[in-house]
Amino acid sequence: MCLDSVVEGRAITESQTGTTLLGTDLGGVRRAFDTVADAYATQFVHELSRKPMDRDLLDAFTRRVGNGPVLDLGCGPAGHVGRYVHDRGPSVTGVDFSARGIESARRLNPTMDFVVADIRQLPFPDASIAGIVAFYCLIYGTETDIVGALAEARRVLRPGGVLLAAVHGGVGTGHFDDFLGTPVDMTIRYTSAEEIRDMAVRAGLGVEEVITREPYAGEHPTTRIYLRATR
Numbered sequence: 597m598c599l600d601s602v603v604e605g606r607a608i609t610e611s612q613t614g615t616t617l618l619g620t621d622l623g624g625v626r627r628a629f630d631t632v633a634d635a636y637a638t639q640f641v642h643e644l645s646r647k648p649m650d651r652d653l654l655d656a657f658t659r660r661v662g663n664g665p666v667l668d669l670g671c672g673p674a675g676h677v678g679r680y681v682h683d684r685g686p687s688v689t690g691v692d693f694s695a696r697g698i699e700s701a702r703r704l705n706p707t708m709d710f711v712v713a714d715i716r717q718l719p720f721p722d723a724s725i726a727g728i729v730a731f732y733c734l735i736y737g738t739e740t741d742i743v744g745a746l747a748e749a750r751r752v753l754r755p756g757g758v759l760l761a762a763v764h765g766g767v768g769t770g771h772f773d774d775f776l777g778t779p780v781d782m783t784i785r786y787t788s789a790e791e792i793r794d795m796a797v798r799a800g801l802g803v804e805e806v807i808t809r810e811p812y813a814g815e816h817p818t819t820r821i822y823l824r825a826t827r
Contacts (some may be wrong), residue, residue: 619716619744620737622693628780629673629694635776637673637700644680649809650762651680653822654729657760658684661727667691669715669749670733675701675708677731682708686726691715692733715745720752723827728753730761735784739795742785746799753827759801763787765808765819792823801825 629636644651654677664686668678671690682688682705689709690701702710713719715733728749734742749759764770766786773781787795789806796803805824811817 619741622714622736622741624781624783625736626693628775628782629692630696632775632778632780633673633694633696633700635778636697637704639776640672641674641676641704643674644676646812646814650731653760653824654680655684657681657727657729657758657824658686660758661686663687664726665689665724666727666729667718667720667725667749667752669728669730669745671697671701671710673697673700675705675710677729678708679705681729691718716741716748718748718752722751723754723757725752726754726757728757728759730759732762732764734761734763734792735786737785739791742787743795743799746796746801750800750827755827757827759796759823759825759827761792761823761825763792763821763823764816765789765821786818787821789821792821796823796825801827 658681666681666686666688668675668688668690671678671692675690678688678690689711690698691711691713692698693712693714695712698710698712711719730749734745753759764784764786765788769783769785771783773779789808793803793806803823803825807822809820811820
């Protein structure tokens with residue numbers, strides 16, 4: 597069953613996307629993903645085939661959420677994390693604030709649902725979602741933005757619903773001005789296992805586990821941190 601048959605996602609307009617009304621203005625991040633959507637999708641659409649630990653974590657997640665519905669927050673132009681879950685049974689809706697990214701993800705994954713929305717203001721009812729995956733979307737803006745997004749995840753999760761998130765480990769921020777030859781202006785936030793645990797607790801989530809791994813060959817050279825938490 598598609599999530600669209602359960603709840604109706606409301607798209608948000610240019611003026612509502614990544615604005616200070618939701619916290620830090622992330623319009624620059626959105627514009628970067630709009631610009632590189634097709635190239636990004638090509639680069640990452642099959643990346644899980646090279647990431648056995650990620651697949652194991654997603655398999656365990658999938659076993660817990662039944663038929664869903666599941667949200668893939670910050671699904672990106674490839675929509676590949678949500679597709680991995682969807683291919684194993686649950687209904688999945690991808691959520692991203694890049695309209696061009698959503699167009700690409702929808703084209704690559706025609707059996708999934710997608711909605712343009714900011715993860716800090718999700719267009720879904722309270723306690724309506726069985727599980728959420730959030731891979732590398734909790735890396736933009738400030739700590740307040742990330743806690744806000746985690747609190748929104750908690751709001752829409754059913755009691756006992758599970759969140760699986762991945763972030764980049766490290767200190768400070770990293771700035772990118774190029775993606776495969778295309779100029780971009782994007783800053784990401786690095787964090788630690790202790791920090792992401794603390795932010796999840798502050799958002800009202802019950803943390804089950806925080807684990808790390810070193811980067812695989814060809815990945816951005818950061819420690820990878822995975823958070824599993826429940827409402």
